[in-house]
Amino acid sequence: MAQARSVIQSGEVIPFAQAIRAARGSAEGEMIDSRLCRGGGGYQYVVTFLGSDGRVKRVTVDGRSGRVAGVR
Secondary structure (H helix, E strand, C coil), X not given: CHHHHHHHXXXXXXCHHHHXXXXXXXXXXXXXXXEEEEECCEEXXXXXXXXXXXXXXXEEEXXXXXXXEEEC
């Protein structure tokens, strides 16, 4: 958690709220989990949603650009 705070404050990655807004544009439902991970040549947010149909969707958001990198 402290490491995540430091990379956000340094401007290396976008703020958490911005990543959530991007993810919500790609998946509907209740957000049940989120995390900042290192991988793919940098940082990425993985935001997990539980849809009203009971399906789980994971949205990956690029930590630097804030663009949705994938939905599964």
